[in-house]
Amino acid sequence: DADVTQTPRNRITKTGKRIMLECSQTKGHDRMYWYRQDPGLGLRLIYYSFDVKDINKGEISDGYSVSRQAQAKFSLSLESAIPNQTALYFCATSEAGKNSPLHFGNGTRLTVT
Amino acid sequence: SQKIEQNSEALNIQEGKTATLTCNYTNYSPAYLQWYRQDPGRGPVFLLLIRENEKEKRKERLKVTFDTTLKQSLFHITASQPADSATYLCALVKGTGGFKTIFGAGTRLFVKA
Numbered sequence: 001d002a003d004v005t006q007t008p009r010n011r012i013t014k015t016g017k018r019i020m021l022e023c024s025q026t027k028g029h030d031r032m033y034w035y036r037q038d039p040g041l042g043l044r045l046i047y048y049s050f051d052v053k054d055i056n057k058g059e060i061s062d063g064y065s066v067s068r069q070a071q072a073k074f075s076l077s078l079e080s081a082i083p084n085q086t087a088l089y090f091c092a093t094s095e096a097g098k099n100s101p102l103h104f105g106n107g108t109r110l111t112v113t
Numbered sequence: 114s115q116k117i118e119q120n121s122e123a124l125n126i127q128e129g130k131t132a133t134l135t136c137n138y139t140n141y142s143p144a145y146l147q148w149y150r151q152d153p154g155r156g157p158v159f160l161l162l163i164r165e166n167e168k169e170k171r172k173e174r175l176k177v178t179f180d181t182t183l184k185q186s187l188f189h190i191t192a193s194q195p196a197d198s199a200t201y202l203c204a205l206v207k208g209t210g211g212f213k214t215i216f217g218a219g220t221r222l223f224v225k226a
Contacts, residue, residue, distance in 0.1 A: 099162065
């Protein structure tokens with residue numbers, strides 16, 4: 001499903017480096033999210049945005065920041081990467097409304113050495 | 114704290130049989146519950162949604178039940194096929210947005226031919 005596109009798909013970086021993960025969508029959804037997935041744990045919400053001017057912290061926002069450049073673009077930054085940020089990162093979108101499911105990209109696998 | 118649990122052990126079944134996956138939750142009163150499928154290297158894909166006032170929902174070979182007294186949802190795949198092999202995620206949603214979505218860690222299903 002190319003409606004939600006994440007770049008890069010894989011990234012290896014060193015401790016202390018700043019890194020940005022990008023997400024773009026063609027679904028026309030206002031709401032965008034960044035999740036992190038670790039083995040044995042459920043997806044955990046890092047940040048979410050209900051529109052271009054609205055940014056909210058999720059469950060695990062420490063060490064991360066986001067930017068909503070446009071309705072279709074939502075990027076996640078790790079200011080100073082550390083090894084325990086090694087994980088699979090997913091961007092998702094949804095329509096407004098409580099019945100709206102999440103539409104995920106195919107993820108970015110990030111390794112911090 | 115709010116918790117959602119899925120069987121961490123993989124489920125192995127024979128083709129043609131019915132697969133049943135369990136999702137239990139505590140300290141949470143979801144408005145509705147979603148099930149997603151995730152294939153290796155891909156993002157989760159939405160399958161079904163069931164509301165708190167619904168007991169059962171069906172879609173083709175899929176059936177979901179939701180028991181708010183037991184705090185449990187069961188996900189059934191009838192006449193299972195090897196192509197059904199994937200990880201299945203349960204997600205609880207309360208309110209009007211993904212920011213109140215909690216995911217289980219998922220159960221891996223293997224269907225043998």
